[in-house]
Structures are given as C-alpha cells and as structure tokens.
Amino acid sequence: MHNLAIETGVDNKTVASWIGILETSYILFRLNPHHTNFNKRVVKMPKIYFYDTGLAASLLGIENAGQLTYHPFRGNLFENLIVVELLKQRLNLGERSNISFWRDNVGHEVDVLMQNGNLLTPVEVKSGQTVTDEYFNGIEFWQKLSANSKGYIIYGGYEKQKRSNGIEVLPFYSMDGLNNK
16 A cells, blocks of 8 residues: 555555445455464565456456456466455355465465465466466475465466375366365
C-alpha cells in the first residue's frame, strides 16, 4: 500500500480506504502471509489478488489471449488465477480459506500454503509450459525449514510428473481436488 500511495500521490490512509472498498465489493482480496517464525525475517505484508482475472487483464489493457502470451504480467495473472481457484475449491467444500503464502526478506517464497489441520502443504505456481529446476527452489527451501516432504507445482504445461523429492507437478487443468490431497 505504501508503494501505491507514493505512485498515486495520496496518503496511506486513502489507499487503505480504497482497498477496503474493493474488498467489500468482492473485487479483490488480501492473501495473508504465513508468519510462524521459522526465522525472524519473514515478510508480513499481504498480497492482493483479484477475484476476477478477466477484470485484472482488462485493467492491464489485455484484450485477447495473443496479447497475454508475451505480456510482462502473464505470470502474475496466472498466479492470481490459480490462487483464486484454490480458494474457491476450499470454500465450495465448506472449508475456511486457510490458504496463505510465505516469503522471507531475502527472496525465498512459496506462492501458496494450504493448511489442513497442522499440515502446511506448499504450492508453487508457474505460468511456463516447460518444467525447470528453478520451479522447485521455493518448495525445496520450505521443505528444509518445515520438515515437510510434500509439495505441488501447478504450471502452464500439460504433463503430470512426480519427483523423487516428494513434489508433484500438475498441469493447471488437473488441480481439481488438490485441497483434498
């Protein structure tokens, strides 16, 4: 919110008020960070996502799928889409949202942490269609911190994969039921 206030030339309270109105209108929502202190340097600012990625794309001036292919915010829109779908899956099952993200101050990040009881399952979201070793960095770092052996990568490709490190790679179209795993 601080950066938005600077860019728009208004104070933080005004930006907070605007965001509050957009949240109340179900246009956007805040995804809160998971901040159980694995270390003291965890980012505690929420991320903002749109409920409707079509609206977000329109606000960015994207008018068709061809423009999205090379757009600099393609990855952000894809992440937004997946986070909203995960949220909808949980709510449609009658569960609380219980999703968050995790990031430390040196750049280690997990896009989504799904909480089921005491278990936190990390999910990394990548818009690319080819799986690279870089896709696993956030989850592998999380696994070392939390002693969790499970995780998922949801990507823009079409093949399911199971890796020896306990991380499943799922195409975006087959993530149904991920909250039940």
